[in-house]
Amino acid sequence: MEILFKNVDYIYQPNSPFQFKALTDVNLKIESGSFMAIIGKTGSGKSTLIRHLNGLLKPSSGEVKIGNLTITSSIKESQLSDLRRKVGMLFQFPEQQLFADTVEHDIEFGPINFGTTKEKAKKIARESLKKVGLNDEFLNRSPLELSGGQMRRVALAGVLAVKPDILVLDEPTAGLDFIGKKEIMKLIKKLQLEEHTTIILVSNSMEDVADYAEEVILLSKGKVIKQASPNKIFSNKEITSALGIETPQTTVLAEFLLERGVDFKGSLPINEKSFNNFLKKIFEEKKKTRIL
Numbered sequence: 001m002e003i004l005f006k007n008v009d010y011i012y013q014p015n016s017p018f019q020f021k022a023l024t025d026v027n028l029k030i031e032s033g034s035f036m037a038i039i040g041k042t043g044s045g046k047s048t049l050i051r052h053l054n055g056l057l058k059p060s061s062g063e064v065k066i067g068n069l070t071i072t073s074s075i076k077e078s079q080l081s082d083l084r085r086k087v088g089m090l091f092q093f094p095e096q097q098l099f100a101d102t103v104e105h106d107i108e109f110g111p112i113n114f115g116t117t118k119e120k121a122k123k124i125a126r127e128s129l130k131k132v133g134l135n136d137e138f139l140n141r142s143p144l145e146l147s148g149g150q151m152r153r154v155a156l157a158g159v160l161a162v163k164p165d166i167l168v169l170d171e172p173t174a175g176l177d178f179i180g181k182k183e184i185m186k187l188i189k190k191l192q193l194e195e196h197t198t199i200i201l202v203s204n205s206m207e208d209v210a211d212y213a214e215e216v217i218l219l220s221k222g223k224v225i226k227q228a229s230p231n232k233i234f235s236n237k238e239i240t241s242a243l244g245i246e247t248p249q250t251t252v253l254a255e256f257l258l259e260r261g262v263d264f265k266g267s268l269p270i271n272e273k274s275f276n277n278f279l280k281k282i283f284e285e286k287k288k289t290r291i292l
């Protein structure tokens, strides 16, 4: 399902002393099956924007189109139930929302809520758990006795159980260790590649954005500053430094080496893969000069 924002404004607490315009004239397009990252400093409007994707917030003006559904300020709640099944949301620290006595009951909650039979929900729970890399032994465990990374996976399984077309993730790796982060990100990428789920990732980890996203939306003060590939965004120093956006650590390290006289003529590496190529090239260059 394609996502379109057309001239979207969002105002919190309108006509009150606390009125605040959090989104201003947002226009964007997210292709079906793509992996989009949304970045921007704290308070730039990322959460406000993603809450429009399942109708939790409705535009104050303008419209949001998701597939065939057009969301405007006047849409009725009853028109949003189908959308809520199609758009899965994983908020920050989702493990805090695990509430059932067992992992199985937690994952089954969504499908049953959307009208699936208990028997079918049981089957879906197993499948979803498998998708997040956990085996059946976890089904009868209490979510409370799992590790942080396992809880995060169970929360993700709960979202996947309703088979969303679009998966929206708000800081899915926050608070996890290095390995845990990598595992969750790989899982999300796999969902995009194998199930063609559209992935929308809000992240403060520029490494995750550079390694996994195909396109980036850069927000500042409620406005879309740029929508482009991670390469274009992170190599645009004017934009990143003006907006206080960190560059991925691989880019910082490459810049450090270049400033110290390393000979390299290609574009700056922004992720793990391009950094490995960068290292390979500078070592090859070094070897050549030694032979001469």
Ligand SMILES: Nc1ncnc2c1ncn2[C@@H]1O[C@H](COP(=O)(O)OP(=O)(O)OP(=O)(O)O)[C@@H](O)[C@H]1O
Residues within 6 Å of the ligand: 012, 013, 018, 019, 020, 021, 022, 040, 041, 042, 043, 044, 045, 046, 047, 048, 049
């Ligand atoms: N309920 C509210 N009432 C008034 N203003 C709000 C409300 N919720 C958010 N805001 C304001 O809207 C702006 C955008 O907030 P939002 O949470 O979308 O930003 P964000 O980019 O997600 O920030 P963070 O990275 O800190 O999560 C902020 O200035 C915030 O203070």
